[in-house]
Amino acid sequence: MNESLTQEKSIYLQICEMIETDILRGILLEEERVPSTNELAKSYAINPATAAKGINLLAGEGILYKKRGIGMFVAAGAKERILQRRRSAFYDNYIRKLLREAESIGLDPEQVIRMIRENEAQNKEERDGRTGM
Amino acid sequence: MDALVCKGITKVYGGREVLKDVDLTLEEGKIYGLIGRNGAGKTTLLSILSAQNPATAGSVTLDGQRVWENQRALGDICFAREIPVAGEGSTSLGALKVGEYLKTAALYYPRWDGEMARRLIRDFELDPRRKLGRLSKGMLSMVTIVVALASKARFTLLDEPVAGLDVVMREEFYRLLLEEYGESGRSFVVSTHILEEASAVFEEVILLKEGRVLLKENTADLLERACRVSGLEEKVNRAVEGLETHHGESAGRRRSVTVLLRPGERIPQDPELSVQPMTLQNLFVALCGREEQTAPPEGRKG
Amino acid sequence: MRDNRVLTRSLRFWGRQGTKMALAGVSAALLYGVFFGLMPGGYGEKLLWDVVLLYEVIMGMGMLVALGCTGISALLPRVLSFGSGRREALWGLQFSYGIYLLWMLAQTALLAYVAVKAAPGESEVSLLLGRLEPAWGKTLLGLLGGCLILTGLSQIGGVLLLQTRVKGAALFWVVFAWVIFTAEVILGVGLVGFLAKGGAVWILPAAGAAVYLASLILTERTVDRCEVRI
Incomplete structure (x- = not known):
């Protein structure tokens, strides 16, 4: 759980992402309690208000839910929802950036697609090579 | 109206205006970072907020009551600062033992937590029989931190608490601060020059520049x-x-x-x-x- | 905060510090006594303990009152930095002086008594007291006046220390200690004898009251508006 925070990005977003990633990786299971804001504050040395902001954001998205007097829990189906959202964000976060960078150095989309195919072929070869040994 | 408020604070030292018409409201239950270059007036502001330094003009109130010579308010404010023992401006404190120093603090802070003070002394590996004058800069910072945390004052002002500490102890300090803050909801004002680790701790940041408050804002909003x-x-x-x-x-x-x-x-x-x-x-x-x-x-x- | 809390902490802090200073003073007086007792000169043939007692009686009332009182006022910044009220600290300081003076007076009286009992008519102290006996009341008045002067002067020294840190206070101390030392050593017994004749019965107490009052006003003004620097 103790990844380190960078200063380049809002801390509450980093807290969100870390909890999401923990859910995806099975570090936090559905219907399991997540660390409280004070626990997060202490382990990452951040202000509890910031930690609360991150937790509340996830609660607003239905990934966490509150059990009165006990704390925040991972909602059922949270993992699936995070996957869905990350997939839909993939285009914005990666593809667009990729193409913009390609354009600025004079690569057209066709060339990029070719590179992706080549990479896939190479990976396949490596995988086959390894299993063949 | 649970707040420490200063209005129109001006402080003049020998013709030089160190603070210029400072208005500030510090709310209950927040950690503030006080930042500014050397000579911006941070220490002066903190000492005026705690009534340890009379302002040339302006007023300081806690819950609407004047702080100056007000025993109730003074018991609610702790100004923990560097203890000067070596070199220029050293006082009789150098000959004082750590234990004696803390004993006086215990007598004067109405909500002093002796159990916590003992625990911190142990964790910091401070020897209560050691004289203040024989402590390193880092150890003196630790004594200051013990006073600040154990005072249990509603408003605790820390002037450069991490100045003498190494990276490990700085992180330890912020963890202790956050733990105490999480449990008690006290307000803290921390002045520091070391911003890397501190910015995530401060809910709000107060930036002093040449005796004026340049900005006071939620740290995350500001960075955003x-x-x-x-x-x-x-x-x-x-x-x-x-x-x-x-x-x-x-x-x-x-x-x-x-x-x-x-x-x-x-x-x-x-x-x-x-x-x-x-x-x-x-x-x-x-x-x-x-x-x-x-x-x-x-x-x-x- | 409740007033009785303030009272309790003042009694505990300032009372304890006054007592501590007095104990340090008694031991220092003994050292002085031994030092002068061993010094070659006029006391060579006399018993060491006798000379020690004599000096303890005299020095205890002079030098040590002054140094002790200055030491106590150096505590002001510490309590102020911990959130003591300024008035509270001012009166606490006066209380501390009182405790300290009482201790010093008590130890002087006790030692004088012991000396007279141990060797009536022979010891230095007995001789001194013998000379004083006819004017016992006047001597006490003079002694009290002297104490007040010293307390006042050392309070001024303490305030200087508070205001100007070391620089101003150091000069004050040097001059002050030199004056007291000269008065003690050169005039010593003779001064007390002069007092005993009754020549200055009212001058000393009056001067003492004036100096002390002046020092009190100065301290009040300083403590009321000073910046606390620990």
Whole structure:
């Protein structure tokens, strides 16, 4: 759980992402309690208000839910929802950036697609090579 | 009205205005970071807030009552500062034992937590029989931190608590601070020059510049609206036109400028402009450093 | 905060510090006594303990009152930095002086008594007291006046220390200690004898009251508006 925070990005977003990633990786299971804001504050040395902001954001998205007097829990189906959202964000976060960078150095989309195919072929070869040994 | 408020605080030392008409409201249950360059008036402000220094003009109130000579208010405020024992300005404190010093603190702070003080002394590996004058700078900082945390004062002002501490102890201090804050909801004001680790701890940051409050804002909100725009000079200038800019630097055809966006404002999208987020430290240098330099500035620590 | 809390902490802190200073004073007086007792000169043929007692009686009332009182006022910044009220600290300091003076007077009286009992008519102290006996009341008045002068002067020294840190106070101390030392050593017994004749019965107490009052006003003004620097 103790990844380190960078200063380049809002801390509450980093807290969100870390909890999401923990859910995806099975570090936090559905219907399991997540660390409280004070626990997060202490382990990452951040202000509890910031930690609360991150937790509340996830609660607003239905990934966490509150059990009165006990704390925040991972909602059922949270993992699936995070996957869905990350997939839909993939285009914005990666593809667009990729193409913009390609354009600025004079690569057209066709060339990029070719590179992706080549990479896939190479990976396949490596995988086959390894299993063949 | 649970707040420590100062209005129109001015302080003059020998004709020099150290604080100029400072208005500030510190709410219950927040951790504030007080930052500013040397000589910006941080220590003076904290000492006036705690009634240890009379203001030339202006008033300080706690829950609407004057703090000066008000025993109730004084018991609710703790000003923990560096203990000077070595060199210029050293006082009789040098001959005092750590235990004695804390004993006096225990007598004077109405909510003193002796159990916590003992625990911290043990954790910090401080020897209560050691004389203050024989402690290292880091150990003196620890004594100050023990007083601040164990005082249990509603408003605790810490002047440079981490100045003498190494990285490990600095992190330890912020953890202790956050733990105590989480449990008690006390308010803390921490002045520091070391911003990297601190910016995540401060809910709000108060920036003093030349005796004035330049800004007081939620740290995350502040960083969210700050960015560094750089690229070809004309493009940058066009992009930031009408925006609040600081610390512009030109090198050849390249120009970089720090922008503080007001609500609703944004930097126009342009693949040839790079817009980078800022850390509190970068922003601090941008706001407090010298304006308009042609060469990149030296890595300066406030 | 409740007033009795303030009272309790003042009694505990300032009372304890006064007592501590007095104990340090008694031991220092003994050292002085031994030092002068061993010094070659007029006391060579006399018993060491006798000379020690004599000096303890005299020095205890002079030098040590002054140094002790200055030491106590150096505590002001510490309590003020911990949130003591300024008035509270001012009166606490006066209380501490009182405790300290009472201790010093008590130890002087006790030692004088012991000396007279141990060797009536022979010891230095007995001889001194013998000379004083006819004017016992006047001597006490003079002694009290002297104590007040010293307390006042050392309070001024303490305030200087508070205000100017070391620089101003150091000069004050040097001059002050030199004056007291000269008065003690050169005039010593003779001064007390002069007092005993009744020549200055009212001058000393009156001067003492004036000096002390002046020092009190000065301290009040300083403590009321000083910046606390620990």
